[in-house]
Amino acid sequence: xxxxxxxxxxxxxxxxxxxxxxRAASLQLNRSPSAVSSQIRRLEEQTGGRLxxxxxxxxxxxxxxxxxxxxxxxxxxxxxxxxxxxxxxPVVGEVRFGVAEDYAxxxxxxxxxxxxxxxxGILLEVLTGNSGQLRRWLGQGLLDLALLVGPSRTDRADGQxxxxxxxxxxxxxxxxxxxxxxxxxxxxxxxxxxxxxxxDLLTRQGRRWHAVVTxxxxxxxxxxxxxxxxxxIIDRARLTPLMRELTPEEGxxxxxxxxxxxASPPGERSPACARLAALIAEDFRL
Numbered sequence: 342x343x344x345x346x347x348x349x350x351x352x353x354x355x356x357x358x359x360x361x362x363x364r365a366a367s368l369q370l371n372r373s374p375s376a377v378s379s380q381i382r383r384l385e386e387q388t389g390g391r392l393x394x395x396x397x398x399x400x401x402x403x404x405x406x407x408x409x410x411x412x413x414x415x416x417x418x419x420x421x422x423x424x425x426x427x428x429x430x431p432v433v434g435e436v437r438f439g440v441a442e443d444y445a446x447x448x449x450x451x452x453x454x455x456x457x458x459x460x461x462g463i464l465l466e467v468l469t470g471n472s473g474q475l476r477r478w479l480g481q482g483l484l485d486l487a488l489l490v491g492p493s494r495t496d497r498a499d500g501q502x503x504x505x506x507x508x509x510x511x512x513x514x515x516x517x518x519x520x521x522x523x524x525x526x527x528x529x530x531x532x533x534x535x536x537x538x539x540x541d542l543l544t545r546q547g548r549r550w551h552a553v554v555t556x557x558x559x560x561x562x563x564x565x566x567x568x569x570x571x572x573x574i575i576d577r578a579r580l581t582p583l584m585r586e587l588t589p590e591e592g593x594x595x596x597x598x599x600x601x602x603x604a605s606p607p608g609e610r611s612p613a614c615a616r617l618a619a620l621i622a623e624d625f626r627l
Contacts, residue, residue: 344387348420351413353380354392355458358410359451361399369623384409417458433462434613439475439487440467443559443576448488452624456617463613471557473532479606485614488621489602491534503622504601507577508535510593511584513569520592523549527562527571530555534599535574542594 357366357377367377385392392406402410440448445467456463468484475487490506512518516525524543529536543550553571554561559579565571567583574596580586587593603618610618 346387346413346416347380347383348417350380350384351417353377354384354409355414355417357381357393357400358402358406359454363395363400431462432460432612432616434611435464435466435485436611436613436617437466437468437483437485438617439478439484440469441471441475441488441490442469442557443490443579444488445469448621448624452617452620456620460613460616463616465617469557471529471533471536473534474530476604477532479604482606484606485611486603486605486618489604490599491602492538492597493600501603501618501622502600503603506599506601508538508574508596508599509577509580510539510572510587510596511566511575511580512572512587513566513583513585516569516572518572518587518591520548523551525553525571526550527554527556527565527573528552529559529562530557538596539574542596546592546594548592 353366353370353372356369357363360366360369363374363377363381367374370377381392388405388409390405391403392409393400394403449467453465453467456465468478470478472489472491475484475489478484479487493505518524526539528539540550554565556562559575562571562573563575563579563581563584566573566575567581572587572593575584577586589595603621605614605618
């Protein structure tokens with residue numbers, strides 16, 4: 342009789358898929374890389390083939406790996422629901438979470454499946470907006486938690502700091518930029534810290550500018566840059582091969598590091614809100 346599938350091994354497999362690396366999975370699971378590899382070898386022996394194609398940077402699923410992923414996801418979720426019900430009070434509640442579009446896709450892909458799997462009693466509503474809008478919604482009681490991006494600060498009035506990001510000036514191929522010409526800008530909407538930072542710096546330099554694109558969607562701004570139609574400020578991590586970082590020698594000064602913060606209304610966070618905040622902070626540390 343074949344050995345039954347081990348829930349712990351399946352959880353390791355799903356963690357590797359979600360994070361895209363054996364090393365990241367070993368850190369999150371608090372296991373050695375060799376222990377993680379041993380678990381996957383065991384699962385491969387049980388399922389009859391390789392589950393991952395590996396290189397130095399990341400892993401991708403084989404066709405068999407895709408099948409195992411799809412056919413075991415519901416099993417893991419059912420196990421977690423049953424276990425939570427038998428061993429104690431599960432975390433339940435509603436969370437209205439605000440996040441900038443730049444980070445929404447990552448969180449939807451990486452954090453929310455884990456939240457749904459580990460805490461099925463938490464009902465989550467996600468709203469997107471820039472940091473200025475999110476702060477207003479927090480003040481109006483429309484959000485329980487928000488991921489904010491802003492300049493580094495020494496106090497904690499704007500929430501729990503858990504990471505940094507480096508904004509940079511970027512332009513596209515063939516875009517003519519001279520000190521005398523007006524800078525064509527792709528801008529986020531009112532309330533975005535990058536919008537205010539860029540306009541303020543150019544104004545203090547006495548440099549003319551004009552808006553080419555104004556949009557809440559980062560994809561629209563990035564498209565304008567890649568087509569060589571505009572200059573924008575984006576996180577360095579979002580640079581694409583069709584963009585180039587603009588330099589101080591070209592008149593675009595280095596920008597200050599910004600912080601990622603999780604903010605909530607005054608008072609103690611609900612258990613559901615606290616659990617979501619912990620998962621987000623853990624994901625960004627990885």
